[in-house]
Amino acid sequence: METVIGIEDNDDGKLEERGVDRSNSALFSPKQISNPVVYKLVRVEGDGRLVPATDDEVMEVEDFLEYENSDMRVVADTGQSLECISIERSSSGKLRLECSEGTSEADLGKLNAKFQILQKVKQEEKLRLSSRSPVHSHVQIDSQCSADNPVIIEKVQSKTPYQEAPSIASSLNYSHSNQSGSIDQCSRPSEGVIESGSSASAVNSALTHDFSMTDGEICLDKLSVKELHELFKVTFGRETTVKDKQWLRRRIAMSLTNSCDVSATTFTVKDKKITRKCEAESSGNVSAAPVISVENMAGEGDVKYKDSCVVEDCRVDDNQVASETRLETLNTEHELGDEDQQSEERAAKRMRKPTKRYIEELSENESREYNHRSSSSNKNTGHIHVSPTSNKNTGHRHVSPTSQVRPATNALPEARTFVTRLDSLGGYGVQIPCVSRVRRSRPRKTITSLMKFHPTGMVEAAKLGNKVVRDHGSEADSVIQDKISKPSSMPVKIHQPVRPTESASDRMSKSTSESGKEKQCPVTVTTEPRQESKPKKTDTSSCTEERNIVTVPTAKGGMRRKHHRAWTLVEVMKLIEGVSRCGPGRWSEIKRLSFSSYSHRTSVDLKDKWRNLLKASFAPTPADEGMNSRKHGTAPIPEPILVRVRELAEINSQVPPNFSSSKLTTTGGTVSGDRLGYL
DNA sequence: GTTAGGG
């Protein structure tokens, strides 16, 4: 089970990449449990590394291939490439064994010769491997296989460089690799695969059939379905519901070849005479196929694992190297240890792998995310938030390349993928994360940017808008953020280039101060209405005021914000009243008295306004004072007010001049004027 | 800090 599980994990990765493989693996892996057997088939994962297929997978694939000649192969072949080949070699041993069974004895003889040679060469290694008890049985099988395989192998090599069909192709490859041709095969395989996946598959299927037909099969053929089932059970340690004799035979045959321990296997083999060969050659074979045997013994999971790992590591290296590495790794493992250790290792590896992957993916995701962040504030933030969940999910399940996709989602893997993708593509807010991200990320940057660059424009505008709706600063702030967020959607850079000279700090300070003012302003506005009865203009004025805020470039280069607040009639009235009371020039006092409530009106403002009023009242057409004001549109000042201003102005004007003069010439007029003015 | 004046 465990092994299978491990495989499944691998498969998942694989699966993601390949639809076909995945389906198979998914279906089968769970089912398979006990038998670790053939790793012949190799899957190409998204990573590009080869992963040994589970026997179930293999079985399926075989069936698949045989029956359909499939796309599978083609796909696998294409994907596999050199790496696959290397794997094949290593794994091929096992596969070959199976094949060997199928193959004729004559062929086997040839193969045996080859194997022997190889064995001699690598005897030492083999011995090590063979030393392990379990191996022996395997070895036997291997030997058989080898014996059988030769012919087939040759055919295979020539015809089909790389066979997914595990047994034969692998066996062939293996032999070649040992002797000389491994590389060649490898090279071929890729070509063959690419070019004629179908043909190759056909050949393979034929070969496989042959295998089944051969020794093993003969024995198996005689068996009834029930018997086959039993055999299957013995072989795999589990029952099967499959009634397909052929399938059963094949499977059993394969398992037999691969797995040595099973009595049944041995048994079958014996019937065929394979036993003898195995034994005789076993020593030699062992050397040749040691890895395989070991793998079987140790546990498929481990072997697969290692293989896969090795393959991954070795990918770059030539096939030969890869194969060697594998062997080495296998050997080391074997040497290291006991099954327990191996199992531990397996577990560890299993654990590791996912971890590795996970980590890698995570790192990738993160990096991607970070990159995104850096690239765009909006996306980044969103991604960031999402990433944690999405990463995990995606990491495990998705190898999918799209960087953006990953970050997006949480939740179910599939759903996630979609969501994420959507996010990445459309930036859909489907996922919460996205939304959150948008807000979070942008606001800051935007705000900052705004603050820095558009203090007046953006912020104020926002505020103004907000104010219009409601007067309170707090609300305004929230609103502002929202608004800001929207703006943020727009290219951040829009903000642009203010003057280089103007230091950001200045702007900032100004903006901040202004913002504070603005906040205050709204309040004041609200107050105004209460205090002043003058209604009509207050609202408009307030609105206009805020709208009017504009940044004006100063000569110094600093941006000064012009907060234009139109004077309301009320204000004007108050001003006049104040002037009349305190006299012109006592602006601070007037402000205190009459404009205490208006934070935004400074004494200076009062003065200025008064000045303007005087101008208006006296200037061009005294008669049209009111008109003038209107024309300007600034504030339609009612004539009575203007008149009043004029009076005051006259009085005042009279006063000062008069004052001096009054002193000089004490005229009642002045007095009266003074009185009037104060009154 | 206030006021006056210019921009």
Next chain:
DNA sequence: CCCTAAC
């Protein structure tokens, strides 16, 4: 409205 100068 802002800025500056002068008080």
